[in-house]
Amino acid sequence: MTLVTSTIGYPRIGEKREWKKALESHWNGEISHTELTRQMKQLRLSFIKKQRDAGIDLVPVGDFSMYDHVLDATILFGLEPERFQDIPSDKKLFAVARGTDKLPAAEMTKWFNTNYHYIVPELTDKSKPQLQHNNLLEWFLEAKEELGIHTKPVLVGPVTLLSLSKGEFDRQKLLDELLAEYGKCLKELTDAGATYIQLDEPVLALDTDEQLMNDIRKSYTVLKEYAPKAFLWLQTYFGSVSEADHLYQLPVNVIGLDAVDGEQQLLKQLKSKHFPDDKKLALGIINGRNVWKSDDERVENIIQTVLELVDQSNVILQPSCSLLHVPVSVKNESALDLSITDKLAFADEKLAELKRFALFGWSESRVNVRKKATAPVLNVPDSRVPYKERVKAQQHFNLPLFPVTTIGSFPQSKELRRKRREWKRGYLTDDGFRGYIKEQIEKWIRLQEELKLDVLVHGEFERNDMVEYFGEKLEGMAFTSNGWVQSYGSRCVKPPLIHDDIWWEEPMTVEETVFAQSLTDKPVKGMLTGPVTIAKWSFVREDCPLGYVFNQLAHAIRQEVLSLEKAGVKMIQVDEPAIREGLPLKKKEQLDYIQMAVKAFKIATSSVQPSTQIHTHMCYSSFEDSMPMISQMDADVISIEFSRSHGDLLTAFSDHAYQKGIGPGVYDIHSPRIPEVEEMTAQLHKALSVLPAELIWVNPDCGLKTRSGHEVLLALENMVLAAEQIRSEAMVRNR
Missing domain, CATH: 3.20.20.210 (TIM Barrel)
Incomplete structure (x- = not known):
């Protein structure tokens, strides 16, 4: 039996940075917004098709963005800063991200512990969530009608979106209002035929407290009520979830867990508490943040251990996080020494790895990248004279x-x-x-x-x-x-x-x-x-x-x-x-x-x-x-x-x-x-x-x-x- 495969996200930029070139041509006034939209659609569909052609069963839609996926969610629910409310809809995304002649841009900061930067939502007590034009629905239908591919819509989860926001606001009041709008979005998707809908909650990889877990419980209970036909996919990444077994009780159909940064904790949790038979485990077994080929022995051991604890029909294999954080393809690296390229796996090669592991093709292509490094041992100073003396x-x-x-x-x-x-x-x-x-x-x-x-x-x-x-x-x-x-x-x-x-x-x-x-x-x-x-x-x-x-x-x-x-x-x-x-x-x-x-x-x-x-x-x-x-x-x-x-x-x-x-x-x-x-x-x-x-x-x-x-x-x-x-x-x- 072959395991089902999935991806959490795919690089936006294109093999030759077509995405970047299109954006900058638009910003420089060289192409219109209509032409930019056309080029972006072409890229978006090509990435979906490439993943399906690579044998990936559950391909995401909504991971693609013209700037930043967090900003996309902010604008989707009408939560852009008040100073941008009067900006026309076709100019709003870039106005918030880059500012205008008169309006400063929204804050930008690092996406958890990565070098990717997201636009920080700025919320106040006046913020009123309201579902705008549902781009996610549009892109889902686009892939279905033009490619014949039934994709998996992906969206930043409500708890993570609020947790990453800045400003003075009543969190519980805003969460309740936001869930109603998320619910409308999910219902529109399921009415259009969507099944799995992935909601990313990487905030669960942080130190969690009872309030955060209560927000998670409330959110997914409410969302299931709004969209009972949806196969809710709660996705975490960038580390282990301290209380993963608490997620088992949620009314979700799939729980995505990181088996790279959170390997030991995940295996310990699965051994200590039975994973529910009515849910699927999306197992992140390939490193989505590094470019070296997977250690087959490590991956094999993880999969075998998990299959002893979870029914095979309930296991989905995927990268540990979105492939946004790695380059597109090794095939364009002819100038590199072969001894190095043989050890590399960019996004496209990771898709191939994923498919191979899903077919249990371990022994045929075992990769060994291990080589011990040594640190120099030199007696050098690691402190200076006190600061006050240095000032003088x-x-x-x-x-x-x-x-x-x-x-x-x-x-x-x-x-x-x-x-x-x-x-x-x-x-x-x-x-x-x-x-x-x-x-x-x-x-x-x-x-x-x-x-x-x-x-x-x-x-x-x-x-x-x-x-x-x-x-x-x-x-x-x-x-x-x-x-x-x-x-x-x-x-x-x-x-x-x-x-x-x-x-x-x-x-x-x-x-x-x-x-x-x-x-x-x-x-x-x-x-x-x-x-x-x-x-x-x-x-x-x-x-x-x-x-x-x-x-x-x-x-x-x-x-x-x-x-x-x-x-x-x-x-x-x-x-x-x-x-x-x-x-x-x-x-x-x-x-x-x-x-x-x-x-x-x-x-x-x-x-x-x-x-x-x-x-x-x-x-x-x-x-x-x-x-x-x-x-x-x-x-x-x-x-x-x-x-x-x-x-x-x-x-x-x-x-x-x-x-x-x-x-x-x-x-x-x-x-x-x-x-x-x-x-x-x-x-x-x-x-x-x-x-x-x-x-x-x-x-x-x-x-x-x-x-x-x-x-x-x-x-x-x-x-x-x-x-x-x-x-x-x-x-x-x-x-």
Whole structure:
């Protein structure tokens, strides 16, 4: 007998990033909304057909989005922020996600512990859920009529949607109202012939309390009453469910559980309490977040154990989560060494793996990817002299109150990208490319001086990506040609493959930074990506302990930090935007990670002299529960995302009495709008309400590589004016 197969979600971007190109063509005014809709429909249907052609029995619909699936659910139920209520329906999605000339975009943050970003629902007591045009129904009928495929509609579950929302609102009242609208949506689907309907509740992978479980019980009881014909599929992922047996009592037909991140807990629960005979178990046995082929022995053992406990007819095989988090296909990776590609499984290859496991085809294609890695053992400092002593030693920078800087990167123009392509293909010599990069560095050093920034950056023009660049320079890492993954909006990244021990061979950033510093008397920051972020934004071989990888990368980055310092660079930024993202979802599992991550950062940064100032940057995560970790990192200055969260993040730094330099980002770089001076001064006033003036730096939320030069210059000009205004106000107060 063959097991039934299912997928939770599939990558949106397309093998050649067709999705990204269509979106950006529309945003640039090159194609109409009608043409965008046509192209998106074509992609959506092709992905459904591809999964069915691969032999997947239950193919999702609704996982595809023109921006973000959480935002889709928010708009589906009419819960977009009030400021966007008057925006026409065909423009609303992008207005909320990207902002308009007059309206700031909604907040964006990390999707649980991944590098995918979702648009945060903003709710108030005035929020009134109401089912809008049912796109999910439209897409279900579309697949049925045009492909003859009976799909499985997928939607963010009501409890997760509310749990991820921000704002002041009566949760129980809003939940009751929301369930009525979810019920209408489900009824419309079942009336149209839908059977299985998947509701994603990854919030169950967090530490759950009685209130959350009560909300789950209430929600699925009510939804079953609204849509009694629906085969409700409660889907969890990103870890184990602490009280999975409580789900057994719910009036749902399928329970989807993660057997990758939650393997041990899941097997323990199945052995301790009988899985109900009237439900199906959707078993997530293939890693939906990594690109290495499955260890057949591990998967075989899990399936065999589960089949001893659950009737075979009630078991469905699927990935551990949506395949959104991996690239599309290995077939486009001809440039990679065969010894590496033989070990890879992207989304399409995972579909083939899934089908093979469903046919019990284990012994015919056993894969062994195991190889032990070793961590370097070197006696290096992992702490610095106290911060107060470092502040005195760093007075030589002679910076004003509210020093103005940027996060690191400047716009990567079409010409720059063309030059890089020509260089990589051998049409442009090394000297030719290096000369062009120096021209760009000099141009932007002069522009920063004209803008009156206090601390400059070289602009990172030589870098294609903040992780990929270092991965290309370090041994033990490899790169794909088309291994793109969506990060936020149309922004896609190409994570490196960590396939072997990692080590540093020679300076990676010194030449460009020293050249930039030679052009100005103002300090220029050396710009590096931190060890934790490189690891978390790479596909790490699954048999290699994460602590080893952190440690090896830390020693490599330490060598680069010391090379910069030796070359005369006295301000060095080691970015760790992924450090919070990697925090395990359950508190009991967090301490080990915190210790590993902090140790790695301190190994990388603690060998410098007290007079060398260490910066770091973090963004688009919730920091409220990670302040002890941030404090332990002991950076001299931290810059954080601030504007898109409407200043909420500063509460964490206030509550924990943070006493080091901090740059709260005063404008959102992910939106094309140019913020006014008044908006930025308002952000700085918020910062001043909880932080001493002498600690505050002025900077954007993040790097500027994705914006146009025109947008950047106008925004930075306003940012400098905002800093000058705040400085003047401080001088008046101090007279």
